[in-house]
Amino acid sequence: MLSNDILISLVRAERLSIDTRQVGCVAFNTKGDILIGRNHSIFEELPMRRADNSTQAYVVHAEEECLLQCKEQETYTLVISYAPCEHCAALIIKSLKIKQVIYVDILPKHKNGINLLLDAGISVRRMDATERDSLEVKRLLQTK
Numbered sequence: 001m002l003s004n005d006i007l008i009s010l011v012r013a014e015r016l017s018i019d020t021r022q023v024g025c026v027a028f029n030t031k032g033d034i035l036i037g038r039n040h041s042i043f044e045e046l047p048m049r050r051a052d053n054s055t056q057a058y059v060v061h062a063e064e065e066c067l068l069q070c071k072e073q074e075t076y077t078l079v080i081s082y083a084p085c086e087h088c089a090a091l092i093i094k095s096l097k098i099k100q101v102i103y104v105d106i107l108p109k110h111k112n113g114i115n116l117l118l119d120a121g122i123s124v125r126r127m128d129a130t131e132r133d134s135l136e137v138k139r140l141l142q143t144k
Contacts, residue, residue, distance in 0.1 A: 001133050002079065002102070004138075005034060010079055011138045013038045013062065019048045019055075025062035027069070027076040027098075035076075037065030063088040070097045070141075083124075084106055085140040089113035103125055104135065 002047065006026055013024025017038035027035040039055070039062050041048055048059055055061075063084050070076055078098055083106040092098045100123040106114070117124050127135065 001136075002127070003134075004124065004134075007131070007138050009034050009036050009134065009137050011142045012036060014139075015142060016088055018044070019059070021082070023062045023067045023081045024037075025070055025081070026079045027066040028079070029074050031074070033071070033074070033076075034068040035066050037062040037069070040065075045084055057100070061088050062084070064091060067095050070095065075099045077102065079103075081105065081129075083110045083126075084113040084117070085110050086113045086116060089116040089143070092117060093122065098122060100124070102129045104132060 002074055003030065006028055009096050010024050010028045013026060013036040014022040017023055017040060019039040021041040025037040040060055041057050042060060046058065048056060052055060063080060066078060074097060077100040078092065079102045084092060084101065092101065101117055103126055103131040104127050114124050
C-alpha cells in the first residue's frame with residue numbers, strides 16, 4: 001500500500017499541471033526523498049495539445065521532470081497518473097534509476113510503454129482498488 005505522503009504528492013503534482021489531463025508523477029526512494037513532476041509546456045503561453053488532442057512535442061512529461069530530479073546512485077519507484085508512453089518508458093529504462101512503476105490508469109496507446117518496461121526487467125503494476133479509492137478521496141479533498 002502506498003503511503004498517504006506519496007498519494008498526496010501525486011495529487012499535488014496533478015494540480016500543478018496546466019494540461020487538461022492533469023498528469024502527475026512522483027518518484028520516491030527508501031531514504032524518504034519524494035520528487036514530483038507534472039506535464040507542462042516549456043513556454044507556458046504555448047498550447048499543450050494539438051487539434052487531435054495529442055501532446056505537443058515541446059511538452060515536458062511528468063516522468064521526464066521526475067527523472068531529471070533523481071539523484072545519481074539512487075533507485076526510485078515512480079507513481080504516475082497514467083502508464084508511461086513509449087518515449088517516457090524508454091527514458092525510464094535508460095535512466096537506470098527506476099526499479100518499479102506504479103500507474104493509476106492507462107491510455108490505450110500506452111500499452112507499448114508498459115511492455116517496454118517489462119521487457120527491460122522493471123516491475124510494473126496498476127494501483128490496486130484500495131490505493132485508487134484512497135487517491136480519489138485525496139483528489140476530492142484537494143479541490144475544496
